[in-house]
Amino acid sequence: MKVCVIGGGASGMMCATMIARKGHSVDLYEKNEKLGKKLYITGKGRCNVTNATVGDEFLKNVINGKKFVMGAITRFNSKDTINFFEDVGIPLKVERGNRVFPESDKSSDIIKGLEKAMRWAGVNVFLNKPVQKVLSNESEITGIVVDGEEKLYDSVIVATGGISYPATGSTGDGYTFAKDLNHTIIEPVPALCAIKINDTECAKFSGLTLKNVKLMAKKIGRFIFESDIGELSFIHYGLSGPLALSCSSFICREDFRYVKLIIDLKPTLSIETLENRIDREIVELKAKSVSSLLEQLMPKVMVSSFAQRIGISLSEKANQLNKENRKKIAKLLKNYEYLPSSLDIFETAIITSGGINLKEINPKYMKSKLYNNLYFIGEVLDIDALTGGYNIQLAFSTAVTCASDFKDIKN
Ligand SMILES: Cc1cc2nc3c(=O)[nH]c(=O)nc-3n(C[C@H](O)[C@H](O)[C@H](O)COP(=O)(O)OP(=O)(O)OC[C@H]3O[C@@H](n4cnc5c(N)ncnc54)[C@H](O)[C@@H]3O)c2cc1C
Incomplete structure (x- = not known):
């Protein structure tokens, strides 16, 4: 299968890795000149990458989308995140309040870990490539437009983030794509601000x-x-x-x-x-x-x-x-x-509350109910949580849940 991931943030990089590991051809498009610009500034430059709580304790910190993410945080929880980064040579440590950080205290190491995982899995990364449009016919997604050119794909995953800290690249493009495809948006508002x-x-x-x-x-x-x-x-x-x-x-x-x-x-x-x-x-x-x-x-x-x-x-x-x-x-x-x-204002808000209406997304695979080959993951969805590493974990959990809809064609 030819898969397109739009957005090289926490959710996009994780999702691209997991699908490529199954043997699919994955292209990831990032509008910035580098990956993970938002991740870089998280946790005051240390990246509080997850919270070492699981299940109900984790869910207590989710504000919107509690029920929706229940399956996702069971499928891929904080222990899985810790193992994922250990496997790519980035050891993590647990601090006060179960907050998990890289042992190096450098958010850049989290980005390096995700980049390495993508490289090992064979993801094709395209930088400086803002996706302009998601293409569809009546019943399915057919591809994207980038640099004014149409590119055909079997599946498209929107991982464009919210609209807070827009200087990092999350400028709400995912909402525009979704609206154009007849999805509804719960009005995005600043939160954790x-x-x-x-x-x-x-x-x-x-x-x-x-x-x-x-x-x-x-x-x-x-x-x-x-x-x-x-x-x-x-x-x-x-x-x-x-x-x-x-x-x-x-x-x-x-x-x-x-x-x-x-x-x-x-x-x-x-x-x-x-x-x-x-x-x-x-x-x-x-x-x-x-x-x-x-x-x-x-x-x-x-x-x-x-x-x-x-x-x-x-x-x-x-x-x-x-x-x-x-x-x-x-x-x-x-x-x-x-x-x-x-x-x-959004410029100073840690998170966006609101986003793609969860009623239109199947939480089993983060799949659109309107198109069988369209997915939304991470902050672009109407999900948000408190500070403490929960939001990045939600990005990873929804990413891995989406990837689970793709068959392993390697073995
Ligand atoms: C200052 C700050 C500190 C934070 N600290 C923490 C923390 O310590 N722990 C925590 O859990 N959460 C933290 N968060 C929240 C966390 O960073 C986000 O929830 C998380 O990064 C969301 O991941 P995402 O993949 O959905 O979106 P993002 O990480 O925002 O990634 C989206 C990517 O898509 C790209 N993109 C957008 N539109 C297009 C397009 N049209 N074409 C191509 N690419 C596109 C963007 O450039 C961006 O790289 C913090 C947020 C901020 C602002």
Whole structure:
């Protein structure tokens, strides 16, 4: 069979390798001058290539497409990824949170491993070749257009990625191909990114990182996101850091008019315990000011805005605060609210949420339900997961699942 893979990222390289290993002729087209440009910048240049969890533990971190990817992550899981890279001479190591990295801490080694695997399997790689169109007749795909020329193929695999960090080559071409072929697209939106807040307070707090806090998102009174205890950073236009990134994935498809964010600045203490602590602090502070009291409870930069929110004067003596205001302080420490205005732009989003409508794809082989010889793999699909190595693993798992539809003609 003559197979075309469009895109030389994580999913495309893995898929091309697996199909070529079965004896098929595989051509991989990459629009950039080199392969794996996005992989190169992953994990801050170290590439968190998978997460050493499997099954339900892995699935807990998948946001969209949980059911759809279940079979794929069983067929090719993180252990298989680790073995794959060991076999091509790239040993991996497991770190905190089961995050898996190359032992060398170099993302370039992951790319080298995939390139080597393709070379050994006999994949033909074409660089600087943006595919312009996928060709079809009524019932099947017939090939592609590249450099204005038609090339005929028995099967075409779209592995063009999402639309985030477009400078790496993922500019949403896969969505255009899919639409032209009558597939529907779930609107792509940025995810795993900063959250914009229309409030000058964020600019005042910019540079501040809150440690050991919790972030929650509520939509019309119902929690749609509740983080574990972790880190949250302020940037001049909103919230960033690990908690904000995770939160963005849960709220990215919501109407922001109905969403509010709540920071719990003291997640290990109940309101009652906090009230008692405030009373104790006040006794210890004797005749000192409210400002001194608040400085015991939060970073200094937050003190003035915090006091403003509950309408207390910073110069007032702490021991003159009445019961109601003491309760207000405790309550605000547990419920510091912001209204999100939007998410950050695609240029800075780690992942795209949305993509090819999963209802139109058979998850057994990642095959289109509209054309028998068309496949979609990786981030171009409407699947996404949290940070921790899950997204690259999803790219590999969907790639190998697609390859399993091709017969082994070698033996
Ligand atoms: C800054 C950053 C850090 C990240 N860190 C991690 C991490 O540590 N761990 C993790 O699991 N995930 C991480 N991710 C997410 C992860 O990189 C992606 O989910 C993953 O690369 C998706 O793989 P893919 O093959 O679907 O798409 P991509 O890797 O984006 O590959 C798509 C390829 O297709 C090519 N292409 C597009 N259109 C065409 C066309 N018309 N013709 C030819 N070629 C085309 C592109 O140039 C690109 O090379 C990170 C993402 C970013 C942006």
